[in-house]
Amino acid sequence: MGASLGFPVALSAAGDDPRHAARRASFVATAGYAAFLVGPPALGFLGESVGIRNAMIVILVAVLSTVLAAGSVRHRPATQQEHLPLAD
Numbered sequence: 586m587g588a589s590l591g592f593p594v595a596l597s598a599a600g601d602d603p604r605h606a607a608r609r610a611s612f613v614a615t616a617g618y619a620a621f622l623v624g625p626p627a628l629g630f631l632g633e634s635v636g637i638r639n640a641m642i643v644i645l646v647a648v649l650s651t652v653l654a655a656g657s658v659r660h661r662p663a664t665q666q667e668h669l670p671l672a673d
Contacts, residue, residue: 591651592617 595617599609632640 592613595613596610599613600606602609628640628643631643
């Protein structure tokens with residue numbers, strides 16, 4: 586479904602800002618690996634309860650919510666104030 590593309594794209598986006606790149610990349614990597622370890626067993630347990638087809642709806646909802654939320658994290662151009670040096 587394309588959900589696997591989220592990790593490398595998020596990791597790349599986290600490294601865009603050189604001031605906070607290490608902290609952001611470590612957070613994305615930790616969240617990605619946690620999801621890698623927790624996601625499949627959670628879907629398996631859910632699949633046993635409600636069926637695998639209905640369990641896949643969880644992935645569909647997660648992907649759709651990510652697509653809808655993607656506009657809120659787009660790059661915003663810097664204002665003129667951010668580029669001016671501080672006056673003494």
